[in-house]
Amino acid sequence: MLCDAADVSESGYYVWRNRADRATTEREARRLELSETICEIFHRCKSRYGYRRIHAELLRDDWVVSDRTVRVIMGEHGLVSCHPRPWRYCTKADGTPPASDLIRRDFNATEPGVRFVGDITQIDTWAGPGYLATVIDLFNREVVGWAIADHHRTDLICDAIRMAKRNKRIKRRAIFHSDRGSEYTSRQFRRCLKEARMRPSMGRVGTVR
Structure with missing residues (x-):
């Protein structure tokens, strides 16, 4: 029909x-x-x-x-792009006189517990930026102290130093080398190094070298 x-x-x-x-x-x-x-x-x-x-x-x-x-x-399909922010140094010099460079680009140590380096790294996550502070023994490149937080204030690197002190035998007048960021030049951090029986050493801004 x-x-x-x-x-x-x-x-x-x-x-x-x-x-x-x-x-x-x-x-x-x-x-x-x-x-x-x-x-x-x-x-x-x-x-x-x-x-x-x-x-x-x-x-x-x-x-x-x-x-x-x-x-x-x-x-x-629920596909939403993410746009990571450009990486930037965490280092911000605050005008405080830096410590002398005791390392002088010699990043080696003849025995453990005498020479350390440290830095802060920004880690981008979906929940926002996080910050990792590390303490590395130059004798064997072992990470002996670390701390993570959602900020990069001096408390963060002091926590890393305290962990290193618990995990490693730090010899008197050991050297801790860093860049010239405001966290590392602060009086609070100098007191923290003194408690750990360590001496500060600094390279140029933005690098531990």
Whole structure:
């Protein structure tokens, strides 16, 4: 009845329906392949690419797709790019006279517990930046003290020194070498070194060398 009403043959109707079904299946297969490719690019670039950069990658791979489609598919899969902030030195000189350089670029030690180096490293996380302070024995490059916090105040490096004091036999008048950051030139840190029977030594800003 429908074929008669539309003035089409029954065989023509089935040819049209099968062609439409096949086109739908092909579209679904292509979209599935596109989704898998987008996810692969996103994870390969460590979640840093947004939809525009992923769209550019797809065009380079000869995909014919709009950036809007890429954005929609990323939304369907919950793919949200992250934009890490540029790395910066934690070091901030505060005008306090630095200690003398007792190391003089000789980063070796003939015995344990006499020469140490330390620094603060910023670690970016999803929850925000974290800071790691370390104390390393130059005799064998062993990390003998460390501390982690969400700040890089002097308390952080003092905690690392105290751990080193607990973990390692520090000889009297041992050297602790660092950069000239305000944390290392503070009176609080000088008192901490004195309690650990250590002498401060400093290199130029931004490096322990």
